[in-house]
Amino acid sequence: LPKSEEIPDLVTSGLPDVAIRMPAHPMALALLNQLPFPLAAPSANPFGYVSPTTAQHVVDQLGNQLNVVLDGGACEVGIESTIVAWDCNSGKVQVLRLGGITVEQIEEVLQTQVEVKTSSSRPAAPGMLDQHYSPKKPLYLVESQNQIPSDAGMYGVLSFNGQLKGPVSFELSASGDLIEAASKLFAGLRYLDQQPISAMYLQLLPEQGLGRAMNDRIRRAVIKSSIH
Secondary structure, eight states: OBOOTTSOHHHHTTOSBOOOOOOOOHHHHHHHHTOSSOOOOOOSSOTTSOOOOSHHHHHHHHGGGOSOOOOOOSOSSOSOOOEEEEOTTTOOEEEEEOOSSOHHHHHHHHTSOOEEOOOOSSOSSTTOSSSOSOOSSOEEEOSSGGGSOTTOOSEEEEEETTOOOOSEEEEEETTOOHHHHHHHHHHHHHHHHTSSOSEEEEOOOOSSTHHHHHHHHHHHHSOTTOOO
16 A cells, blocks of 8 residues: 555665555464554565575574564465555556465455566565575476486475475475465475475466465576576
8 A cells, every 4th residue: 555654665665655464373463462553574584585484494594683483383374475456546456466365365355357467577565576485406397297307316396286206305285285285385495495405396386276376486486597
C-alpha cells in the first residue's frame, strides 16, 4: 500500500509503497502483542542465499550476530509470503511475489483474475531479483533423469514424486503433494548444499497452485545458462 511519512525510507528501500502482513504463528503473534509499535525487520538470512525454514538454519547463518532466536518449530508452509499490490482507487490487483497463498486462492476470494508480475532486475518487492535464493553449490535445472551428465560424478538431486535419482538425494514429496514439497523446498536445498557433492540437479514442478511459487524460487536459484 502507499506509505505515509511516518514510515522511514529504510523500511521500504526508498520505494513509495509498504507491505503489511500479519503472521498466523502463535509465537509471532505473542511477540507482536507485547510491542506498542509495528515491527519492521529483514529476513533472518544472508542476502541472496536459500531462505531459512527452521531456527537452526538461522543459527547456522547468523548465530554469532544475534542475541536471541525464537524457535517456533519448522515453517509450516516453507516458502515466503505472497506479496500483493492493491490499487485502492482502481481496484487493480497485482501479485508481485508468488508465495504461500496461491493465485488461485486470491482469485477465488476476489472473484476476478489477478495479474502476476514477478520477474524484475529492479524489484518492487523483496525476493524478486532475477538471481536469488541460490545455494553455494552449482544448481542445474533438468527436464528428466537423462539430462544429468553421465560424468557428473558425485552429485545431488532434489526429487519430486521420485522422478530424479542420484548418489545423494532429497525427496520433496514421494506422493507428488505440492503442499508437502513447498514445506521442504528450502530445507532440501540447504541439505544438499552441505553434502560432499559437486553439483545439484532438480526439475520444475507442476505449474499450478504452490507449484507456481516453487518454480519461481527454483528459476531464481539456478545459475545462469544451467539448463542441460
